[in-house]
Amino acid sequence: MEQAKLNSLKKNAVDIRLGILEEVHSAASGHPGGSLSIADIMTYLYFEEMNVDPKNPKMADRDRLVLSKGHTAPALYSALAHKGFFDKSALSTLRQADSFLQGHPDMKGTPGVDMTTGSLGLGFSSACGIALAAKIDGKSYRTYAIVGDGESEEGQIWEAAMFAAHYKLDNLCLVVDWNGLQIDGPVTEVMNPTPHDKKLESFGFHVITIDGHDFEQIEAAFNEAKTVKGKPTAIIAKTVKGKGVSFMENQVGWHGSAPNDEQYEKAVAELKASL
Amino acid sequence: MAEKIATREAYGNALAELGDKYDFVVLDADLAAATKTGVFKKKFPERFFDCGIAEGNMISVAAGIATTGKPVFASSFAMFAAGRAFEQIRNSVGYPHLNVKIGATHAGVTVGEDGATHQCLEDIALMRTIPGMTIINPADAVEARAAVEAALNINGPVYLRFGRMAVPVINDASYKFELGKGINMADGKDVTIVATGIMVDMAIEASKLLANEGISARVINIHTIKPLDKEIIVDAAKATGAIVTAEEHNIIGGLGSAVAEAVCEACPVPVLRVGVEDKYGHSGKVPPLLKMYGLTVENIVEKAKAAIALK
Numbered sequence: 335m336e337q338a339k340l341n342s343l344k345k346n347a348v349d350i351r352l353g354i355l356e357e358v359h360s361a362a363s364g365h366p367g368g369s370l371s372i373a374d375i376m377t378y379l380y381f382e383e384m385n386v387d388p389k390n391p392k393m394a395d396r397d398r399l400v401l402s403k404g405h406t407a408p409a410l411y412s413a414l415a416h417k418g419f420f421d422k423s424a425l426s427t428l429r430q431a432d433s434f435l436q437g438h439p440d441m442k443g444t445p446g447v448d449m450t451t452g453s454l455g456l457g458f459s460s461a462c463g464i465a466l467a468a469k470i471d472g473k474s475y476r477t478y479a480i481v482g483d484g485e486s487e488e489g490q491i492w493e494a495a496m497f498a499a500h501y502k503l504d505n506l507c508l509v510v511d512w513n514g515l516q517i518d519g520p521v522t523e524v525m526n527p528t529p530h531d532k533k534l535e536s537f538g539f540h541v542i543t544i545d546g547h548d549f550e551q552i553e554a555a556f557n558e559a560k561t562v563k564g565k566p567t568a569i570i571a572k573t574v575k576g577k578g579v580s581f582m583e584n585q586v587g588w589h590g591s592a593p594n595d596e597q598y599e600k601a602v603a604e605l606k607a608s609l
Numbered sequence: 610m611a612e613k614i615a616t617r618e619a620y621g622n623a624l625a626e627l628g629d630k631y632d633f634v635v636l637d638a639d640l641a642a643a644t645k646t647g648v649f650k651k652k653f654p655e656r657f658f659d660c661g662i663a664e665g666n667m668i669s670v671a672a673g674i675a676t677t678g679k680p681v682f683a684s685s686f687a688m689f690a691a692g693r694a695f696e697q698i699r700n701s702v703g704y705p706h707l708n709v710k711i712g713a714t715h716a717g718v719t720v721g722e723d724g725a726t727h728q729c730l731e732d733i734a735l736m737r738t739i740p741g742m743t744i745i746n747p748a749d750a751v752e753a754r755a756a757v758e759a760a761l762n763i764n765g766p767v768y769l770r771f772g773r774m775a776v777p778v779i780n781d782a783s784y785k786f787e788l789g790k791g792i793n794m795a796d797g798k799d800v801t802i803v804a805t806g807i808m809v810d811m812a813i814e815a816s817k818l819l820a821n822e823g824i825s826a827r828v829i830n831i832h833t834i835k836p837l838d839k840e841i842i843v844d845a846a847k848a849t850g851a852i853v854t855a856e857e858h859n860i861i862g863g864l865g866s867a868v869a870e871a872v873c874e875a876c877p878v879p880v881l882r883v884g885v886e887d888k889y890g891h892s893g894k895v896p897p898l899l900k901m902y903g904l905t906v907e908n909i910v911e912k913a914k915a916a917i918a919l920k
Binding site for chain 1: 634655656658660661663665666668669670671672673674675676677678679681696697700701704705706
């Protein structure tokens with residue numbers, strides 16, 4: 335990857351992380367940990383990978399993203415705002431009664447949100463439906479689904495996995511955000527979904543495991559996914575929950591709690607210094 | 610004797626017929642032979658997708674397809690559609706108000722021998738609680754066919770409730786379906802029987818028996834349970850002063866509850882409910898089951914007299 339492109343992605347990722355922190359700090363609630371873990375993937379998707387038009391969010395042949403782990407909506411909203419789907423000033427209204435930014439993604443209220451999600455396990459199935467619709471209509475757009483590692487404990491994820499392979503949805507790319515932590519503790523201790531890669535392979539997926547914070551690896555994986563025919567691709571992205579904010583990293587307590595003023599300032603300073 | 614056709618049969622035939630006129634997709638969960646979506650599958654194999662025995666996934670897949678602008682029918686037995694996949698219907702379909710039609714067959718005790726686990730008596734109650742959901746429970750094959758096309762002509766979620774058992778065709782070729790509008794099947798002044806689904810035919814029979822005893826009973830067919838035709842019900846309450854509801858469903862949360870709510874708010878009169886009285890189903894042949902649960906002409910007659918006595 336060219337240095338200029340890499341620098342630009344890194345800058346966007348910091349901006350998106352700053353947006354996430356602004357959102358959850360303003361709301362005094364929300365899910366920073368899993369939002370920060372997918373920030374780099376979200377950056378790559380919206381700034382490099384996906385064919386979307388912020389001026390025409392319902393463009394018929396756009397690529398689609400379903401954030402199945404809908405509680406990390408702050409990452410999606412921040413990416414959408416920075417891409418220009420709506421004004422960045424809206425980020426500070428997250429979760430407020432008069433805001434169009436719901437606690438979990440609402441396709442009817444927020445420009446750029448392709449599917450309503452939040453109840454874990456449901457979004458991936460809907461992504462399969464979108465990918466199937468593209469096949470039925472002979473369209474070339476691609477569908478991306480981001481699923482959590484903990485979310486993969488839901489049985490419906492595996493119903494959808496069977497479906498995706500059965501209907502050879504090679505226009506579907508699943509990203510598993512493997513940050514290793516869920517509310518009750520480490521994923522492997524709460525209800526171990528490993529070996530996640532072997533499971534997905536046996537379900538009929540082409541599986542690529544990457545460092546979900548390395549843009550070169552993210553790019554290579556998405557490019558590889560597009561070359562795979564006859565089966566869906568799953569990218570298992572090894573990530574760090576709370577990535578980018580030292581005191582949030584790998585701390586399960588930051589799954590669903592917001593920083594106070596002091597913590598927010600510290601986090602912002604850290605992120606700005608990282609540029 | 611009137612011709613008998615199951616409403617699920619009419620559903621499958623309607624899908625196959627309307628497939629020429631409308632662009633939609635049909636999903637099933639390994640029950641295409643029973644739900645009769647197989648009739649559509651045979652004619653339009655490229656627009657039919659079996660989801661296997663995974664109803665929750667099927668409903669969320671349907672929602673995804675619908676986001677691309679294509680209407681989808683998703684079918685299973687009522688128990689596994691409204692029951693198993695309730696949350697998917699609520700969150701994937703209802704909340705974003707997507708254009709998904711849930712074709713739920715084998716509702717009620719008329720499933721027969723399969724018994725309680727397969728006899729859904731709660732689906733209307735469950736679906737009524739979902740904002741924006743339209744619920745249609747056709748009384749015969751003619752109404753079922755019309756309901757399928759009406760569902761295609763609205764952009765939003767619809768729950769279509771069909772039965773397994775062959776039932777008499779009570780409507781003729783002149784039948785006109787109007788979504789959300791009850792149908793006056795017989796006029797009367799002493800009491801009103803508000804019925805849905807297979808109970809409409811029984812309600813008409815009950816009104817004839819009541820007439821023999823000098824009691825004039827109005828009969829209203831409510832095919833659209835939500836949105837409910839409150840006007841026709843309140844008018845009936847005002848005109849007849851007593852109501853009996855009849856449904857093949859738990860008396861909690863279904864047509865009886867919907868009618869009672871409407872009447873309470875506008876013109877309180879006695880409302881007695883014929884339906885399954887907060888029980889599970891049972892294996893058996895249909896006639897003894899209908900008797901066991903009080904889903905009979907005789908029970909409607911009895912309740913009608915009791916309602917009049919409460920005036």
